[in-house]
Amino acid sequence: KIQAVAERALGDHAGAVVVLDPQNGDILAMVSKPAFALDQLTGSLERETWLRLVRDPRHPLLNRAIQGQYAPGSVFKLVVAAAGLQEQILTPFDRYRCSGSFQLGGWTFKDWKEEGHGEPDLRQAIVQSCNVYFYQAGLKVGIEAIEKYAKAFGFGQPTNIPLPGEKVGLIPSPAWRRERFGRPWHRGDTVNVSIGQGQVLTTPLQVARFMAALANGGILWAPRLIQRVESPSGQVISTTPPRVTGRVDLAPVVFAFLQQSLWGVVNEGGTGAAARLGGIDIAGKTGTAQTIRGSQAAKGQDHAWFAAFAPRDHPRVVVVVLVERGGKGGQ
Numbered sequence: 600k601i602q603a604v605a606e607r608a609l610g611d612h613a614g615a616v617v618v619l620d621p622q623n624g625d626i627l628a629m630v631s632k633p634a635f636a637l638d639q640l641t642g643s644l645e646r647e648t649w650l651r652l653v654r655d656p657r658h659p660l661l662n663r664a665i666q667g668q669y670a671p672g673s674v675f676k677l678v679v680a681a682a683g684l685q686e687q688i689l690t691p692f693d694r695y696r697c698s699g700s701f702q703l704g705g706w707t708f709k710d711w712k713e714e715g716h717g718e719p720d721l722r723q724a725i726v727q728s729c730n731v732y733f734y735q736a737g738l739k740v741g742i743e744a745i746e747k748y749a750k751a752f753g754f755g756q757p758t759n760i761p762l763p764g765e766k767v768g769l770i771p772s773p774a775w776r777r778e779r780f781g782r783p784w785h786r787g788d789t790v791n792v793s794i795g796q797g798q799v800l801t802t803p804l805q806v807a808r809f810m811a812a813l814a815n816g817g818i819l820w821a822p823r824l825i826q827r828v829e830s831p832s833g834q835v836i837s838t839t840p841p842r843v844t845g846r847v848d849l850a851p852v853v854f855a856f857l858q859q860s861l862w863g864v865v866n867e868g869g870t871g872a873a874a875r876l877g878g879i880d881i882a883g884k885t886g887t888a889q890t891i892r893g894s895q896a897a898k899g900q901d902h903a904w905f906a907a908f909a910p911r912d913h914p915r916v917v918v919v920v921l922v923e924r925g926g927k928g929g930q
Contacts, residue, residue, distance in 0.1 A: 602628040614902075614922040615663040615803040621811035621914050623841040624820025626760075629804075631663040665758075665765045668800040669921060672886030672928065673728045673870075674906050675749075675795025677813065677857060680721060682748035683740040684853045691856055694718045697731035706787055708734050711887065711927075725860040726869035728885060730794050737793025738786060745792060746772045751847050752809045753819050754801055759844060760822040768800040796889060807919040810906045813861070814882075814914035816854050817847035858882060862911045870929040874907060883907030885928030903928045 605616040605628040618628035633655075639648055652660055661667060683689030699715035701708045709730070710716065716729040724732035737745065750756065755770035769775075771792065773784035791797030804822065812819055821842040828836045861882035864871040870885040886904030903925030908914040 602630070604628070605630045606632075609920075609922075612922045612925060613657060613663075614920065614925065615667060616921075617664050617803050617807040617917075617919045619807050619811060619822065619917050621814040621818075621820075621908060621917050624808075624811070624823045625826070625841075626822050626824050627916065629664045631661070631667075633657045633659045635659040662762070662764065663921070663923075664803045665760060665762060666802070667921070668766050668768050668802060669902055669904075670797075670799055670888035670890075671795040671801045671806060672888035672902070672904055673730075673733075673794055674806060674809075674884050674886040674904050674928075675799060675801075676725065676728070676733045676793070677809075677861075677884060678749045678752060678754070679733055679737050679740055679745055679793050680725060680860075681752075681847075681849055681853060681857060682744040683736060684721075684856065685748070685849050686740070686744050688740050688744070689721060689736055691721045693736070694720050695724075695732045695735045697729050699731070701731045701734045701790070703734075703787055703790060708787075708790055722856070722860045722863065725857075725884075726863040726867055728864075728870045733793045734790045737789050740793075742772060742784060742789045742792065745789070746770055748847075749799075751845070752812055753845065754799075754805055754809065758802075758804050758808055758822050760804060761824060765804075766802055768802055768805055769798060771798040795886060803919050803921045806904070806906050806921075807917050810884075810908055810917045810919060811914075812847050813854065813857055814908035814917060816851070817849055818843055819845035819847065858911060861908075865907070870927075871905065871907070873929060874905065880910040880912065881907055882909065882911045887927045887929075890924070900924055901926060903930060 609630050609632050616630040619626050696718050697716040699710050699713050716727050719729050749770045757765050757767050776784050821844045825839050827838040865874050865881045865883050871883045884906050888902040903922045905928050906919045908917045
């Protein structure tokens with residue numbers, strides 16, 4: 600039923616939905632659109648049918664949930680916050696001035712809010728998704744710590760879902776830049792990475808595992824598609840137990856701060872306010888990922904993210920939605 604609901608909700612949008620249980624890694628729904636009729640690939644396959652699928656410019660054969668690699672946008676700000684707090688580089692009380700842009704050398708880095716956010720503290724910067732705050736926080740935390748905690752949360756690595764063709768995304772670093780391009784890392788690169796832009800790439804499933812770790816206190820579960828196999832008579836033939844693949848070493852107070860901040864995104868007039876529901880305590884984070892380098896992409900050109908878990912205090916479900924060219928995550 601959850602799968603059917605997720606498929607209906609995504610509708611005709613290109614993108615992906617991942618729903619999982621943060622307490623054991625169970626995949627409750629996984630949607631990729633545009634899709635294709637599965638029965639087209641059973642039995643004899645006509646040449647024209649195959650050519651129509653592989654030539655379709657919407658790429659229906661791409662499983663976007665595990666093979667689509669996207670900039671995570673502002674969802675990645677939580678990695679910067681976690682790294683800064685755990686390494687005691689940032690505190691919840693740190694404030695940075697945001698007038699709508701940030702100047703670094705000859706470069707101007709914009710905030711999504713033209714008039715700026717004033718002088719928010721860290722929690723307010725998460726709730727309102729203030730870019731200028733995280734430009735400055737990211738420079739203070741440094742790319743080495745950001746890379747360390749991004750990888751601790753499983754970014755840039757496979758989730759080990761038992762499906763073929765999973766992509767691992769990319770967490771750029773100074774060493775990667777030297778090896779790949781033969782040139783040094785610049786502070787402007789750190790600024791871009793700090794808001795999940797630049798060369799950072801993630802899959803929707805990686806973001807779901809990340810949100811699950813934030814929700815459950817740092818446990819990385821291997822995604823589980825099959826709990827057990829039964830015979831027609833009900834005899835259990837095989838079982839797949841839940842499997843922990845890693846733990847994120849953050850102090851409980853850091854997890855508590857991040858969880859409370861994510862609750863504020865939805866319930867305190869933050870960028871995720873549209874996701875607020877009566878009777879369900881939702882915590883989440885919006886993300887808007889630019890798709891065109893060096894330009895202000897037209898409205899509707901950006902990829903839209905929303906990553907959430909609920910209920911806040913005893914999370915049982917993580918929901919991650921990625922809509923290609925969907926505009927702002929808050930929409």
